[in-house]
Amino acid sequence: MTSKGPRIGIMGGTFDPVHYGHLVTAEGARCEYKLDQVLFLPSGKPPHKSMKRVSDAEHRYMMTVLAILTNPHFGVSRLDIDREGFSYTIDALRRLRAEYGPDAELFFITGADAILEINQWKDSDEYLDIAHFIAAARPGFCLEELPQATQDWVGQHGDRFHVLNVPAMAISSTEIRERVRTGKSIRYLVPESVEHYIKRNNLYL
Ligand code: ATP
Numbered sequence: 001m002t003s004k005g006p007r008i009g010i011m012g013g014t015f016d017p018v019h020y021g022h023l024v025t026a027e028g029a030r031c032e033y034k035l036d037q038v039l040f041l042p043s044g045k046p047p048h049k050s051m052k053r054v055s056d057a058e059h060r061y062m063m064t065v066l067a068i069l070t071n072p073h074f075g076v077s078r079l080d081i082d083r084e085g086f087s088y089t090i091d092a093l094r095r096l097r098a099e100y101g102p103d104a105e106l107f108f109i110t111g112a113d114a115i116l117e118i119n120q121w122k123d124s125d126e127y128l129d130i131a132h133f134i135a136a137a138r139p140g141f142c143l144e145e146l147p148q149a150t151q152d153w154v155g156q157h158g159d160r161f162h163v164l165n166v167p168a169m170a171i172s173s174t175e176i177r178e179r180v181r182t183g184k185s186i187r188y189l190v191p192e193s194v195e196h197y198i199k200r201n202n203l204y205l
């Protein structure tokens with residue numbers, strides 16, 4: 001490892017709600033890439049989800065804080081949710097780069113499903129200049145297809161694009177919301193604190 005500065009993982013997401021799939025992925029990336037810290041970055045107004053109903057940012061932020069509390073290497077950033085207007089990942093990355101300085105190594109962690117849509121992201125060609133990319137396996141998404149789908153995008157930056165195998169967890173926030181709505185248990189899919197928060201605030205009903 002040649003980096004002089006801190007190694008910072010950034011786990012972007014809507015986190016509506018945060019679940020064990022997110023936590024296992026972040027922890028896997030932290031260990032594999034020897035990250036000093038993983039910052040969870042709940043999105044403000046996500047452009048691609050603007051048509052759907054997304055829970056209030058403060059609820060998503062609070063649940064994320066509750067979920068990461070017991071891991072001293074995890075933190076939550078309000079960068080995106082305190083921002084006016086739509087939140088684009090590239091803007092957050094630029095600001096984190098400015099905040100941590102040129103010596104920091106930034107690692108943007110994302111599920112493989114998100115990477116497949118990379119060409120639709122704003123200023124997608126700039127990402128790998130700012131940060132490493134860690135694409136995590138997610139059930140239902142074929143990792144073998146990744147290099148093909150991302151070849152053009154990765155281009156000259158192959159050394160900054162990484163594929164990470166995490167224990168398969170077929171959990172999604174969509175499914176959790178649906179389970180709550182239909183009265184099914186979400187125990188062991190989200191941390192207990194998050195489960196209580198959802199109940200207490202009557203989310204997803
Ligand atoms: P939704 O169903 O509402 O889209 P989600 O479960 O996909 O929610 P997001 O907040 O959209 O959660 O995801 C944040 C990031 O975490 C994305 O990069 C996504 O690919 C990744 N991710 C989500 N669930 C998993 C999982 N089970 N395993 C690995 N990565 C995941």
Ligand code: MG
């Ligand atoms: Mg998603």
